[in-house]
Amino acid sequence: MRKSLKVLSLISLLSVVLSGCLNDLGNQEDREASLAPNEVSVQTTDNQISDEYYRAVITDGKYNLGISDTDNTNLLGARNMAAFEAGLMRISKSVFPTNQYYLQEGQLIDADTMTAWLSRESETNGEGLNPELPAEDIKDVESSSESTAPGDQPEGQESDESQESQATEATVVDEQIPPIYLNQIMEKDIMVESDDGFSLGGVVIGLSMNSLYQYTDSDGTEYQTEISVGEMRERGKQYANIIVGRLRNTEQLRSVPIVVGIYASTPDSENIGGTYLLDGISREGNNVSDWAEHNEYRVLLPVRDDQSQNDQYNYFTDFANDVENFFPNLNGISGDAWYIDNGLAELNIEIITQFFQETEITAISQYVNDVASRRLPEGVPIEIKISSVSGLEALLVRNANSDQFQVTILN
Numbered sequence: 001m002r003k004s005l006k007v008l009s010l011i012s013l014l015s016v017v018l019s020g021c022l023n024d025l026g027n028q029e030d031r032e033a034s035l036a037p038n039e040v041s042v043q044t045t046d047n048q049i050s051d052e053y054y055r056a057v058i059t060d061g062k063y064n065l066g067i068s069d070t071d072n073t074n075l076l077g078a079r080n081m082a083a084f085e086a087g088l089m090r091i092s093k094s095v096f097p098t099n100q101y102y103l104q105e106g107q108l109i110d111a112d113t114m115t116a117w118l119s120r121e122s123e124t125n126g127e128g129l130n131p132e133l134p135a136e137d138i139k140d141v142e143s144s145s146e147s148t149a150p151g152d153q154p155e156g157q158e159s160d161e162s163q164e165s166q167a168t169e170a171t172v173v174d175e176q177i178p179p180i181y182l183n184q185i186m187e188k189d190i191m192v193e194s195d196d197g198f199s200l201g202g203v204v205i206g207l208s209m210n211s212l213y214q215y216t217d218s219d220g221t222e223y224q225t226e227i228s229v230g231e232m233r234e235r236g237k238q239y240a241n242i243i244v245g246r247l248r249n250t251e252q253l254r255s256v257p258i259v260v261g262i263y264a265s266t267p268d269s270e271n272i273g274g275t276y277l278l279d280g281i282s283r284e285g286n287n288v289s290d291w292a293e294h295n296e297y298r299v300l301l302p303v304r305d306d307q308s309q310n311d312q313y314n315y316f317t318d319f320a321n322d323v324e325n326f327f328p329n330l331n332g333i334s335g336d337a338w339y340i341d342n343g344l345a346e347l348n349i350e351i352i353t354q355f356f357q358e359t360e361i362t363a364i365s366q367y368v369n370d371v372a373s374r375r376l377p378e379g380v381p382i383e384i385k386i387s388s389v390s391g392l393e394a395l396l397v398r399n400a401n402s403d404q405f406q407v408t409i410l411n
Contacts, residue, residue, distance in 0.1 A: 052093075057104035057191055057198075066105030066187060067114050076184050076208060079336075080265045083273030083298070088186055088206040091261045091279045096190045096202055106187025108203065108247065114185060117243070129239055131178035172223050179213030179225045181235045183265060185243070202257045205243060207236050211274070212267040229264065233277050236262035237291065245286035258282045272300045272336055296345070301335030313337070319349075319375040326367055329354050344377055349384045356388040361409055365394040369405050372396065378403065 056063060076084060092103075109117075113127070121128035185207060192201030209232040214224045240260040247253045262278040275298055280291040301316045320333040331352035338346040351368065355361055368384060376382055384396040384405075396405045 051098055054098050054101065054103035057102060064105055064107060067109060067111055076265060077268065079273040083275065084184065084186060084206055084208050084263050087263060087276045088188065088204060088261050091259060092188060092190065092204040095259050095281065101190045101192055101201055104189045104191060106189055108189065109185065109187050117185060118182060129182050129242065130180045133178065172221055177223065179210060179227055181209055181227065182207060182239055183210050184208035200252060200256055202259065203247065203253065204259045206261045206263055207239055208263045208265045209236055211264050229277065232264050233262065236278060237288065240280065240288045241286060244282045244288055248286055255284055260288050270300065272298050296338065296340045299337045299339065301337055315375055315377055319371055322371045322375060323351065323368060327364055344380050347376065347380055347382045351384065351386045353386060353388050356390050356393065361386065361393045365396065365407055365409055369396060369407055372405060
């Protein structure tokens, strides 16, 4: 959730989430520098919106997009992509504080390299990180529709139960074809001030792992293989060492710290983002060490499983009931709860409404503000979106340290 949206519009927030920061440059004019070969000529923004975000790097008057933004190597759906990137930035800030470093999008791994690494190893692609297909299976899989990454259901929609049942009956568990384990690589470059300007201070790499591998053959039969958390961890560590070793071959990266996070993406049927499993750091050399395990999970609300396990989510049930009783014509209320060490760390709620007139949106926003203040947990960052067929109508945001929601009505 984006915590700093107190006085910003949604568009402004999205433009600064990936910005970078540099110590003591708060009131300094933008500047450029002529640097050594391992440095870059950059400008930096004057104002830092919040110490939760890095300040942006501007090269030759432009903000450079990363490979995942400019090439079709971005295979993740929206929910997974948001969780993947937000989690990687949290890991980055734990190593590279925002008051000492600033950030630019990944510029080191080019598009061709990214594509090669994410592909299967083969006779024509020795750089592929995903396992090579057995010779007898190459033709079958190449002629099939191979799912290398999860997608998302459209906002506010859920899969029809009958369709899910039919899909399950047509799905075959396949343990013969080696899965595609790695579905996405994300790179962020951490910059630091030097005597002559700005230089590379570190690299942060996110590796997104499939928890479910799927492919459909030419006859329409769907095959799938579940990948355990243990295997995602071990494969992720192996990939991390390989990637760090390849990056170290570049003179520029011989001695800079490289941080790696291992992310478990979720299949589209779960309709929710994934979580990080591990993070580690390579200060020098080709191996990542100091691995730390993450104890986190996400829950899609409302929970429809065993009722005896739902007591911990009563806050959402009570909130949703109050809002739906007051506005019976809503199209649905759903939530995404993120837990760390079994404690609620972040809550995102979406309300789909048939209302779109300004007075109606104002009324529901005011009431949701009242109910959220009463029903939802304190000390937790919360974002509530109110949407209609026309798009986002209102946004309510409360930071962890605040006791009031900031309400923005967009129409």
